[in-house]
Amino acid sequence: MMKALHIAIKDLRIRIRDRNTLVLMLLLPIGLTAIIGFAFGGDSGISSIGVALVGPEDGDLLTNAAAGLLSQVELFDAEVTTEDEAREAVASGRKSAAIVLPEGLIDAVLEGAPAEIAVLQDPASGIKARIVETMVERFATSASAGGIVGRAIFDAVEAERPITEAERWQLTGWMFQWMYETWSEPAIAIEEAEAETRDVDVHSYFAPSFAVLFLLFTMLASAKTIHEERESGTYGRLMASPVGRSTFIAGKLMGSYALAAVQVLLLIVLGSLLFGIDWGSHPVAVIVMALVTAAGAASLAIVIASVARTARQTDNVGTAFILMMSLLGGSMWPIEQAPASFQNVARFTFNYWAHSGFKKLVFYDAGLAGISQEILIILAMSIVFFGASVLLLSRRQVLT
Template sequence: MRDILWLIRNTLSSTFRQKKNIIMYLCLPLIGIFVAILAYGGEQPMTLHIGVASHDQSYITDDTIKFLNDLDNVKITKINDSEVQDKITSGALDGVITFKSGYSGSVLNGDPGHIQITSIKGAQVTSFVKSYLYRYIDNISAIAKAAGGDQAAFKTMYHGFQGTGFKLKAHSLADTSKNKDMAYQTIGFLIMIMLMSAGNLSEIILLEKENRTYFRLLSSPINARKYIFSNIVVNMIVMTAQILITLTVMTTIFHIDINVPFWEAAGVMLIFALIAIGLSLVTVAFSNSRSAASGLQNLIVMPTVMLSGCFWPVEVMPESVQKIADFLPQRWALDTLTKLQDGDVSHIYLNIMILFAFAIAFFLIAIYKFGRNNDTRNFV
């Protein structure tokens, strides 16, 4: 045990003696937080500026305009026909709604028409307006059909519709979707850094073989198992620090609510740390030099990180690519955190078992390959 502790202390001191390693291992994971804030932190509710040109003088038209004016995030401006093109092309208005002559008559006849929506921003504007406006018009048209041409009955039902007898109280709820997106982006970046850090720390084995330090150590009471185990412990110490620092800065300094208890999120990431270490040992076991290990690491880490959805939601990728992502541990780590955020714990134990299965598989492959490497004396 004393030998292992000496190896751990010696590896940590030699690694963090260089200030650049402190920045790379402990500060670099925080970049994901700033990227997430830049991507999602500046989003504000959008207010649509809609112009209204009315050629139908009717109380139904006036009430329709009033309905639009009462919508949240919509600002109505009355304009003339001559101003439509100029306001739209200059960007002063997001869209223009024109009520043509005969609009109120078409509504009363049960066949709404004589209304035009103009916008150069497309469905981004028109879909929002249509979803509310057309529903309102359909309700009035349904009342007209129910009245069956009886104007007195229509006005009675219409005024009852306009002046509903119940009160509605609105309470604003915090939008958690933005925090979830920011947490997802940050954790995805942290996963990439953990994989790279594990690879760099495991390459110390190859470095010390190249320097012949490894063989001098094995000539002492220290054996290969103790040496590899000490490297695994160093990896876990560094990645535990990365996880705790990143999650702490997220929640306490930037107040990003990850919607998961701190220790649950840390626990999932610690399981992934085992996967990262196992994968890094596999790359070292199959490499005969640091350059080969570094190239193999880059060949594995970056493509799998992108395919698994660490940089963007996996749902935006083609279905064929999503099936590939199901075979990647990064995807299962992110999926586990997402399920915890959504409160879906029915399959969480399956996710945890799959993550442990990845870790065990990588360690077994590394152990097998290290056991088959009998040419260490010729290592260059």
């Protein structure tokens, strides 16, 4: 046991003294979390959306009203222009979209005649152009609904007794005011209650994701040393001493696990200090989750090294496997946005469960009971990986 512990401590010392390991362990996950925070967090948010507005000929009143409406949306940077200029600006990407108001838009609203608002979209803009389209669609729906309600009111009142011209004017004036007031307080309202999850930001989402991703890379580099020691001859020298193969494997596993635990715990502390991540009010649950995740990552990396025959193969196969699993498991992007079938596949990855556990701690302040499923699944994975690696290392005679 003491010999295995010596091997583990020696490995841990070597890894921690290696600046390149520190880059992989800490600098990359923290750096990428900071970049994501820069891209999506903070107060600056999405940059403004350039919108060109084209009004109908002789429709200055309508155009000015539409420009006024657009200027009230803080996100939009609207500019009134001609259709040709708008097309050129949108096609070249200088504007994300252009709104072209048709002739007879007011008649369409008042009398129900058809009118079509064109939204020209920058072909390279997948998101901003879509935001403009959605806003215009909402406006069109409201305008159509307002128009039909007005006509329904006239129809019902007129059905009881014909309306004189003077009454028509009186009713029209009243209705504009009434509709304006009523539309802001609709007959069926929706009260939106944001569920009381905790106040979290983009760092809180991605810091655990990147921690899991780079934990796997660190573990792979650590597991690779099994082959490196054999290739450099240090394993042979070790075997000449009174150290058995099982002691060597145990030492390697312990060293990897200790390094993994140090990395996860350090990333948790640095996440709090650098990004203000609140890991919840259950420190014991956080520590247990960290230690279980470390066990899962360490055993997974060892099993990869056991399958490979050389250090280089471990690097290549392992990196490919880790990247693919991280992509499928949601360590590189928010998997909640993927189709359900994709998410079902994700459940077969270590990353999914590790990320799910940390997310429950950060977003929902879960305790040990709340993350029990994740802990059990990762522990089960660890046992399977560990068993497989011991079996492979001894049977396949990787260490000969």
